[in-house]
Amino acid sequence: xxxxxxxxxxxxxxxxxxxxxxxxxxxxxxxxxxxxxxxxxxxxxxxxxxxxxxxxxxxxxxxxxxxxxxxxxxxxxxxxxxxxxxxxxxxxxxxxxxxxxxxxxxxxxxxxxxxxxxxxxxxxxxxxxxxxxxxxxxxxxxxxxxxxxxxxxxx
Amino acid sequence: xxxxxxxxxxxxxxxxxxxxxxxxxxxxxxxxxxxxxxxxxxxxxxxxxxxxxxxxxxxxxxxxxxxxxxxxxxxxxxxxxxxxxxxxxxxxxxxxxxxxxxxxxxxxxxxxxxxxxxxxxxxxxxxxxxxxxxxxxxxxxxx
Numbered sequence: 001x002x003x004x005x006x007x008x009x010x011x012x013x014x015x016x017x018x019x020x021x022x023x024x025x026x027x028x029x030x031x032x033x034x035x036x037x038x039x040x041x042x043x044x045x046x047x048x049x050x051x052x053x054x055x056x057x058x059x060x061x062x063x064x065x066x067x068x069x070x071x072x073x074x075x076x077x078x079x080x081x082x083x084x085x086x087x088x089x090x091x092x093x094x095x096x097x098x099x100x101x102x103x104x105x106x107x108x109x110x111x112x113x114x115x116x117x118x119x120x121x122x123x124x125x126x127x128x129x130x131x132x133x134x135x136x137x138x139x140x141x142x143x144x145x146x147x148x149x150x151x152x153x154x155x
Numbered sequence: 156x157x158x159x160x161x162x163x164x165x166x167x168x169x170x171x172x173x174x175x176x177x178x179x180x181x182x183x184x185x186x187x188x189x190x191x192x193x194x195x196x197x198x199x200x201x202x203x204x205x206x207x208x209x210x211x212x213x214x215x216x217x218x219x220x221x222x223x224x225x226x227x228x229x230x231x232x233x234x235x236x237x238x239x240x241x242x243x244x245x246x247x248x249x250x251x252x253x254x255x256x257x258x259x260x261x262x263x264x265x266x267x268x269x270x271x272x273x274x275x276x277x278x279x280x281x282x283x284x285x286x287x288x289x290x291x292x293x294x295x296x297x298x
Contacts, residue, residue, distance in 0.1 A: 022206040023215035048183040052240050059180035060243045061221020068217030069207070084208070087216035091247040
């Protein structure tokens with residue numbers, strides 16, 4: 001199975017909201033772009049998800065969640081197989097508050113894959129990647145390598 | 156009620172149910188805030204809406220980070236008599252164990268409360284506080 005057909009199938013699958021994880025559905029997160037080792041996700045603005053009622057700025061945790069999800073899908077897109085992964089750690093710098101009313105996009109790049117751990121960089125922004133809201137470095141654990149082989153033989 | 160009134164009322168009455176007025180995210184996610192002898196305790200009732208991996212039914216890692224960040228902010232609200240909310244500068248989250256769909260708790264400890272910046276450590280667990288599922292360390296801007 002080449003990356004191309006795997007990513008095509010994954011794109012089609014993730015285009016349907018019912019295939020998103022329950023928490024991503026709750027936040028309204030959608031996958032807007034997938035390519036090899038890269039994923040771009042978007043979370044719409046919602047006043048109920050504000051961290052501060054006075055200014056309506058989204059809670060930092062919403063940014064963390066969309067970044068973590070983008071990171072996870074960039075890892076799957078890099079591995080070319082939908083295996084079981086888990087976030088090992090992530091560090092986020094909040095560079096500026098998100099503008100109330102605007103959706104937040106998270107773009108993640110899985111820049112290194114090893115046997116057990118995958119390394120990711122990610123940015124969150126509104127429209128302009130050069131004016132980011134948050135910067136992230138994260139690592140993900142490949143949890144079950146036997147599952148990788150089982151899925152590979154099935155494919 | 157303004158955010159200032161909500162924070163003051165919560166501190167005075169030691170009843171933190173109104174904190175959601177200041178931080179809507181707390182109510183939207185179903186987080187309950189109470190005070191314990193060790194500090195603020197955040198509780199999240201078991202709910203499948205926080206699942207990030209439908210195959211393993213594990214809680215969403217990003218959401219666990221969000222829960223820890225909320226615990227840090229709420230602890231800072233308790234310790235600092237300020238009319239504004241602390242703003243996160245950066246956070247580091249370490250994931251130690253997978254989170255299941257179960258009651259989840261978080262608490263935070265302020266390591267250093269400076270005039271402008273606070274350093275906070277937070278921990279999140281399900282059954283045993285000694286076996287955290289994730290920890291956070293972060294810097295917050297106190298304005």
